[in-house]
Amino acid sequence: MIPAKPPARPDKVSLFRYLKLFRADILSAQPAKLYRAWMAEFRTPFFRSYMVNDPELIRLVLNERPDNFPKSDRIGAGLRPLLGDSVFLTNGDLWKQQRRIIDPAFAGGRLRDTFPAIKAAGAAAVTRMAPLADGTPRDIEPETSHAAADVIFRTLFSVPIEDQIATRVFDAFKTYQRTQPILNLAAFIPGPRWMPRFFRRDTRATARLIRSLITDMTAARLAQIADGTAPDDLATKIMTTADPDTGDTFDVPQMVDQVAIFFLAGHETSAAALAWTLYLLAMHPEWQDKLAEEAQAWDGQFAGLSTLKATRDVFRESLRLYPPVPMMVRETTKPEVFRKRDVTPGAQVVLSPWHLHRHERIWDKPDDFDPARWQTENGKTGQRTAYMPFSAGPRVCTGAGFAMIEGVVLLAQMLAAYRFELVPDRPPVPVAHLTVRTANGMWLRISPR
Numbered sequence: 001m002i003p004a005k006p007p008a009r010p011d012k013v014s015l016f017r018y019l020k021l022f023r024a025d026i027l028s029a030q031p032a033k034l035y036r037a038w039m040a041e042f043r044t045p046f047f048r049s050y051m052v053n054d055p056e057l058i059r060l061v062l063n064e065r066p067d068n069f070p071k072s073d074r075i076g077a078g079l080r081p082l083l084g085d086s087v088f089l090t091n092g093d094l095w096k097q098q099r100r101i102i103d104p105a106f107a108g109g110r111l112r113d114t115f116p117a118i119k120a121a122g123a124a125a126v127t128r129m130a131p132l133a134d135g136t137p138r139d140i141e142p143e144t145s146h147a148a149a150d151v152i153f154r155t156l157f158s159v160p161i162e163d164q165i166a167t168r169v170f171d172a173f174k175t176y177q178r179t180q181p182i183l184n185l186a187a188f189i190p191g192p193r194w195m196p197r198f199f200r201r202d203t204r205a206t207a208r209l210i211r212s213l214i215t216d217m218t219a220a221r222l223a224q225i226a227d228g229t230a231p232d233d234l235a236t237k238i239m240t241t242a243d244p245d246t247g248d249t250f251d252v253p254q255m256v257d258q259v260a261i262f263f264l265a266g267h268e269t270s271a272a273a274l275a276w277t278l279y280l281l282a283m284h285p286e287w288q289d290k291l292a293e294e295a296q297a298w299d300g301q302f303a304g305l306s307t308l309k310a311t312r313d314v315f316r317e318s319l320r321l322y323p324p325v326p327m328m329v330r331e332t333t334k335p336e337v338f339r340k341r342d343v344t345p346g347a348q349v350v351l352s353p354w355h356l357h358r359h360e361r362i363w364d365k366p367d368d369f370d371p372a373r374w375q376t377e378n379g380k381t382g383q384r385t386a387y388m389p390f391s392a393g394p395r396v397c398t399g400a401g402f403a404m405i406e407g408v409v410l411l412a413q414m415l416a417a418y419r420f421e422l423v424p425d426r427p428p429v430p431v432a433h434l435t436v437r438t439a440n441g442m443w444l445r446i447s448p449r
């Protein structure tokens with residue numbers, strides 16, 4: 001059985017139809033030929049857009065000359081009320097400075113320090129997910145969202161999600177996502193750059209509320225740092241790290257921008273990855289049993305994480321089939337030649353982990369769930385050239401190492417405790433706005449192991 005895959009649209013549709021499809025779901029709005037193409041051009045009256053699946057071109061954009069392909073500000077427009085000048089949206093020198101201050105907090109050594117907080121969040125999630133007495137299936141997406149939000153608050157600010165402010169932030173984010181689907185369509189909507197971007201009034205109000213709550217937390221932390229009582233967590237680390245080049249540290253407004261993106265980028269994505277992994281395991285009980293055995297044998301220590309090998313392979317396979325960030329957009333700033341085609345400055349470059357990870361000319365049985373592929377020649381080549389759930393190059397996800405630990409730890413804790421089964425009449429339907437989620441929830445039956 002092949003894991004859920006959105007239907008493709010017919011090869012040719014009108015621009016109007018495309019936009020309508022796109023608004024509903026960016027995955028099923030694409031034609032099937034993109035799973036075989038190395039590049040596809042999309043013409044609009046105001047700009048050209050190129051989806052690039054050729055590994056060499058992707059390397060050029062992300063690794064070799066990333067400064068020539070900044071993030072498109074068409075994407076940023078929809079997120080700015082919430083994220084301000086956060087590292088996810090900035091470009092150039094400002095972005096470089098932000099990474100110099102943030103990256104040390106996520107370096108290898110620091111991950112060991114965040115492990116106890118991740119594990120505590122996982123244990124709390126296991127308690128919340130306790131099977132219902134009558135075996136009724138549950139939608140596990142709210143559970144994985146709750147768990148991933150808890151991980152972020154515990155690692156960043158040393159508070160569990162039950163903390164009053166943390167709960168309010170989490171609830172406000174849910175409202176924000178309802179009022180403003182996070183991927184705004186601006187990069188694909190063929191309007192001129194000056195076209196005004198409208199936000200609903202409640203979207204702006206929610207963004208203001210989230211920012212004011214985060215501002216309170218950040219200001220309180222700054223005071224604790226000043227009087228020497230701050231806990232040693234990611235927030236303290238980031239707020240006390242000076243840019244090695246200029247000596248600057250983040251002030252409160254700058255830190256608020258970063259906290260907003262850590263919360264958003266860090267919890268939506270991990271929540272999606274966990275939910276899809278549990279689904280894939282429910283579909284493949286033999287792998288689920290194997291992982292449960294591995295999890296029960298794990299000593300629960302950071303150093304022992306290396307024993308969770310099959311768990312890591314499964315999580316990696318899940319990130320291949322359901323990359324939480326399905327597409328990324330960059331912009332050309334110079335004349336370029338892509339696969340012998342002239343590309344003018346201002347063109348949109350769409351990089352699609354979704355299509356690359358299922359590319360029919362790269363992967364053996366691309367739509368199959370096969371965690372053993374990572375030990376094969378084809379899987380290893382694919383991993384090197386056509387696998388980028390966390391993007392690549394200098395702009396790679398700051399939280400990639402963190403997310404791999406979080407995913408493996410939470411899975412091990414959940415699988416050691418419970419068995420997850422599919423609910424045949426409620427298969428998940430993947431849809432994507434910013435992250436790949438389900439249209440109607442991820443329904444699974446949970447029972448004690």
Ligand code: HEM
Binds near residue numbers: 325
């Ligand atoms: C499975 C989980 C995750 C996935 C699949 C993921 C994926 C990604 C991807 C693909 C990007 C690049 C987006 C682009 O260039 O347009 C990104 C950027 C980013 N991610 Fe993650 N992410 C995950 C978890 C996290 C976590 C846990 C954090 C922080 C705690 C985080 C923080 C960030 C930040 C700050 C950026 C912006 C980096 C920059 O632009 O320089 N992510 N992530």
